[in-house]
Amino acid sequence: MREPTAKNPLFGLMAEFDDGERLMEAARSARDAGFRRMDAYTPFPIEGLAELVGFRDNRLPWIFLAGGIGGAAIGFFMQAGISLAYPLDVGGRPTVAVPAFMLITFELLVLGAVSAGIFGMLLLNHLPRLHHPVFGAPNFALASSNKFFLVILGNDQKFDPKKTRAFLERLKPVAVGEIARAEEPE
Amino acid sequence: MSLRDGHNGAVGARIGESLRGKSGRTFWRSLDELAGTEDFRRFLEAEFPSIAPDAGSVNRRALLKIMGASLAMAGLAGCGGETDEEALPYVVAPENVIPGNPKWYATSVTFGGYAQPVLGKTHTGRPVKLEGNPDHPAAKGATDAFTQAALIGLYDPDRTKAPLHLGRATTWSTFDAAIREQAEKLDGTKGQGLRLLTGAVSSPTLQRQIGDLLRRWPNARWHAFEPAQETTRRDASRQVFGEPLDWHLRLDKAAVIVALDDDLLGPGPRQVHHGRMWSERRQAFHNGKAACTLLVAEPTPSLTGTMATERLVVPHARIAILLAAFAQALGLQSGVQAPLDEAAKAFAEHALERCRRNPGAALISVGAQHAAELQALALLVNERLGALGNTLGFTDPVIAEPPDGSASLEALVSDMSRGQVGTLLILDCNPAYTAPVDLDFADVIERVPLRLHAGLHHDETAALCHWHLPLQHDLEAWTDARAVDGTVGIIQPLVRPFYDVRSKHVLLENIAGRFDATDRDLVQATWRTAWGQDFDARWRDTLYRGFIPDSVLPEKAPTFNTNPITLPQPPKADGLTVLFRPDPTIWDGRFANNAWLQELPKPIGKIVWGNAVFIAPALAGKLEVENGNEVRVSQDGAAVTGPVWIVPGQEPDTIVLTLGYGRRISGEDIGGGLLHELGYDATPLRRAAGPWALAGAEIAVTGNHQDIASTQYHSAMDGYDFVRTVSAPDEQAAEKKKQPSFYPNRKWDSPSWGMSVDVDLCIGCNACVVACMAENNIPVVGKELVAMGREMHWLRIDRYHEGDPADPAMYFQPVPCMHCEQAPCEMGCPVNATTHSPDGLNQQIYNRCIGTRTCSSFCPYKVRHFNWFDYTADDPPETQAARNPDVTVRQRGVMEKCTYCVQRIREAQISAQKDGRILVDGDVRTACQQACPTQAISFGDVIDPESAVSRRKASPRDYTLLEEVNTRPRTTYLARITESVPGKAKS
């Protein structure tokens, strides 16, 4: 999902809730109202919320798989290749001792999968991102503690500062506020 | 301090080749000219700064390193990487010295007066290894441990480097002045009061000089004292034949040998000769060509007893009774009547029955430490058995007989005590320490106005003398000596002295007031008279061979005077009997400062760096003591205190003490004060009458504990089959079947190396162990580390006993690296530091090793050794100079082990390729194989079915150590042959 850039007048409108279910309902009705570009901020993962705000991405498991396969391949062929490059007789064992090589192959499989997956996750999430418009929003500090936020982004087709605000207020949030647009790095 | 230093040895190549490759002429000439030329001396000084008395300022290690570099000798700096180095070429290259290529010289070293023939290998003037001389009739290429270790004796940093007068360093010129006027005085009195005390003398030149001296000064007198000598046999032959004769036991001709407390194969000057003869007989027996039985009756286990077909444990005193029984059975009277117990009777019967079955091929010998009467009776018994001329021969004494015969030292002592001795020159012997206590040598010598001591070390006797005059080591001297069989060996220097020392021949001349002659002149003089005109040719030939061919003393067929022998009545066996033995590795103490021998495990007990009070398990049980508990052995007042070591197979009422330890040497002298910390001194219990046995002794536990360092704490075989036994040479020791394996079956192409060790021939003499140390730069680690289990010997000789500890079966088993084809160690190493070579070697690459020690953990044979500390960096330059340049000196933190002397293999291959030969069997001989007196070790190409090793491995006695581990070792063993002895239970 593409977030509003500095060109958009507003980053978006933010509605604050103090309960997870409320947020879910709000997200659902926003979705029904035809909003497509929105985001929600919660202190902990909430089942199904992401899909409501338009999360469609399932690349991550594949990244894990790729990492795993890559790691395993590197692991095995590294061992085989090196043993063949300077074939030394080690205790009469075969030069390419497949059973013996499996252990390191497995280790590198795990290493490849996990590091690929985790760094992939951070990348897809555009992290690290120290500065973000929402950080400027009032009460957002509580987003990690006990507040739940729904944001309708400024680059949504249906976005209109007044109408959208009205819409949000209809969802009985604790408060609704504007999020200033992202500032240019000076 | 020399004893703690790692002493490192040197490599040898194929001897026959290297000798025959060159003409005798270039041989000695090159060295001669080298030795003579002044620039060679300087060159040496550049190499051995230690030769210059004022060399303290020079950085010895640096210089030595430079030398190493300039002469392209790798290995001095261990595993260090590339460092900037200088190269110092010669100024004028000495003839025939090729840097990087060794030169070989045939010579000898002396031991107990006898010549031990060797080929000395030198690298650019540094002797680096001694090997047996294959052409010598007595040794036939073998050596013993003492001979192998003589090399490091040469480089001993504790040798006296310059004359001492009243304990202060002085110069030879002052000595010359003093002795000159002394000589004039003596001329006046025809040598009144001059006494010469030597060790055993076989040197024709020395005998000639002594003769001259006594002719010139009739009132002078010569005495000789050698702590362990066969004087009793000489006295016996004087008694029986009317003339002193040497006995020569022909073990190769004996189908039956009955050794009554006689360690024929044990340590001593005769070990190599005897071992070689016995093994020839034994190998004939293996091939079904001859009988070879060895029956031994002894109070304490000896090497001979270990190899015995049948062994009887009998107290010292009853040897006489046993012999008397033999005599009686052969119709000889001995005046001794005493009943034999069951075992003894059985033994005597077997023995006699066997002797009778082999007329003319039987031999009975009684240990030389037993009284002359027993020896005499033994002569008669042998005569009855038809041994004389067959298995027992006689010649005139090889060791010159001093005027007072066996009582020579006693005579000197009594004269000294009566103040009849004015000048005493002690030549290369140490009576102040080795003489029996009741002679009070140390006290009476004080009554001699002028006392001179000449020797290699400032020892107990030197400390009592006004003058201490440093002697040359045999390897840097011109002299001569006879081997045990009488063959004369000319001893030529491998290197000229690098300390300020003199030859004993020159010294004897000096005593007579002559100062011009060199040692070489003196030796040549002897032979010039002997050989007349063809001197030059024969001299050259002799130097080339190292000995004078056919110079054995003529065989004698003496006639018996038939007066009957009456044995002394054996003492009532009350209390315990103490037996004294020379130490098996440092002898009477003369090798005390030889670190290789100090760290060499005693064949029985495997203890190092000290001696112990050896007692039987039964006695230990009675005293409730364990190894290391301190006991006090005493007899009327005199006492010896030492730690106990329990010896299975020893007679319960027998205590064995060994000589050579508990030295009374101060810190400034040899050993830097370490020597007197080691072991106890047995002398207080030794009496001039019967110096080898003491009856009626008591033993008491002190309650203290002393640490004994041993390399093997458990010797009970516990029902395992490490040493396998068969009852006949052609009996199968292990069923031959291909063992299954997960791993690919590899094809080996020739050459592919392997070893076969015959435990039926190994007499546990340790020669191989020292040879290995010398060859492979194996460091010495000292008593503490050995006690921790950190000894470095690549080749160890395991000793096992089996069955009843009171009278067990005993075995020796040399254990080098097995070079397993499916080696666990190789699989364990994470960095490829140990892998398998295409020719079947288990390679250990020191510079790749990072010291995980996994290889050693996985090694079922535990033949790998680890450099826990840096053992080599702080060696004094002398010991560094003794190192083998062809073997890497290992750094701290790396694993090392037997390599099958890979440096010899590669050297052989390279020279074979250079002269376009193919490698033939015998081209490569490992150091251990080369040294072995009994040919127990065979090495070669296991693919070639005709090679000696393949033929051995084809024997039905061939078996694999720890076959069940399935590591496919290349080192295999031939089983011990034990004839089932009636009435003796084998476990």
Add this chain to the structure above:
Amino acid sequence: MTDLTAHPPRGRRYAEITGEITRVPLDFPQRRNWWILFSFSLLLLLVFIVSAGVLFTFGVGVWGNNIPVNWGIAISNYVFFLGIGHAGTLISAMLLVLNENWRNSLNRFAEAMTLVAVTCAGLYPILHLGRPWLFYWMALYPNTMTIQPQFRSPLTWDFFAVLTYLTVSLLFWYIGILPDLAASRDRARKRRWQVFYGLISLGWRGSAFHWARWRTCYAITAVIAVPLVVSVHSEISLLFAAGPIPGWTSTVFPPYFVLGAAFSGFAVVSMIAVVLRHAFGLYAFVTDRHLDLLAKMLLTTGLMTAYGYCIEVFDALYSGEKQDIATMFDRLTGGVAWSYWSAVICNFVPLQLLWLARVRRNPWLLFLISLSATIGMWFERYMLLVSSLYRDYLVSSWDSYFPSFWEWSLFAGMLGVFLTPFLLFVRFLPMMSAFEIKEAVFEQEQEGEEPRHA
């Protein structure tokens, strides 16, 4: 204080949970005691540095090792620490996969403990090398010798296993702590703390998109981590089992080692849990119920380990190999039997108390039992290593082994290496997973209501 996790009172504010947990690093309650403990661990660290210095200067010879016992405490401790290091990932990953919510109060510090333990373990093999400055030869790198590591060697396997395990545990722990770092950032008042947490939380802002990916990632990693844990200690066991030495070369070693590892790991986790909850009054999160569950885990793994002991004996007897049987009997009666029986007693005797619910819920009894189990497992590692080496095949090469002062001092120092980073973690990072606890609360609340339809 009541249990926040099991039966949260309805409407309980998540804020309190976050507050309770982030309070600890932000305004640290135990400053004095922490400093005392920390300076003590710094002292141990100094001991470590000195011992290592002596070791590197003079060589491994300063230890008591010899031939045949050329491995000693160093390697047995390597196994010991690695064993401890297994609990964290095991608890965290396995219980996550099993969806056991009670893990949430434990996994964070358990994983932290894992990290430091594995670091200690990883140091030992390097320290014990004869030429430690060449340790990098165990790794793969282009060099002018054209020689590389030997991949059939258990040591090389270990090298890769430990490296992988350390990396994976670290990443797993880090993404786990990320949201709570963000929480700390948001609650921090002082600028420097805001920056500190701001940086290490990578700007996490709890977007639904982030959570979605985060969940997938965390779950998959957990699933992979479980077999990893098993594989790692199996490979450690091969360091012994792959060799031909009697008492080592046995197929039960891998499972035997893994179970032992889990056992010792749970023991250490229980100890830490008891101490932390007492020190910071976290009774609300580490409740008696948690102790009870931990104790049950301890009991289970302990009994499995005991089974391993029995199988070991049986294995030796069943093999019929003279040498194996001899080694087995020597373990029970021989020179190092003391270590065998200490292991048996410390491991299994106090453990039986855990059959009683009262004992399981008594923190300090649990602490003592865990302590004894930890010590017992140390003895076991020592016994397994030494008893096989000091008497192997050839009677002639038998010898004995006495650890030297420098081995013990290095061990003491290693505890410093263990404590110091762990104390820093306790001081500066949220030691429990606040957001997962909140998630659990939320889910339980949801279950309380009838499902809605869109």
Add this chain to the structure above:
Amino acid sequence: MPQIFTASADTRLRATALVIALAVVGAVLLGGGYMGSSYATLVGWVRHQPVPFSHEHHVGALGIDCRYCHTTVETSASAGFPPTHVCMTCHSQVWTGAPMLALVRQSLADNTPLRWNRVARLPDYVFFNHSIHVARGVPCVTCHGRVDKMPLMTRAHPFQMQWCLDCHRNPAPHLRPPDEITRMDWSAWDKDAAHKNYGALMVKAYGIQPSKLDACTVCHR
């Protein structure tokens, strides 16, 4: 609530990360590069010598055979350094007074060896044998380079295991007729089509088995 970080913080963070990454990569490349560089291999580095001896002059210009000075190259593991005496065989006739040779004359006069600084040397744990290489026809130039073009002696090749192994694993291209072993310029010989298979043939003739030539104990003992 106010932002903790300014908008540019991310840029800076990424920049830092990038720099660190580059630094790591750079360090690796640098390390690898160093081992290959002449700093590590000492290739082409002139070392100070007591007497500025010019191989270019003696070998190139005067055409003195290598073995005239390095006498033991065919018989011994080490090629050997010429004794001062050898230098003086000529220089007692020519350049007798040259100040450049003062040290040489002095060396002979007071019998002290010249101290050359070694250019071509191997670590102590490498056992290289000149004689067998020469006997098999590996010419001097293969390892020592065109000494006839070296006014002052420098190392021509990196004496690293890799480099030794290259030849041990494939000796054929390096073999030449042993009787011309000291020849410096082989380009003409190589051009000759008749010599195309020389190496391969000699490998057969000598029975050289490259598969066995890279066994560890061939060089390390």
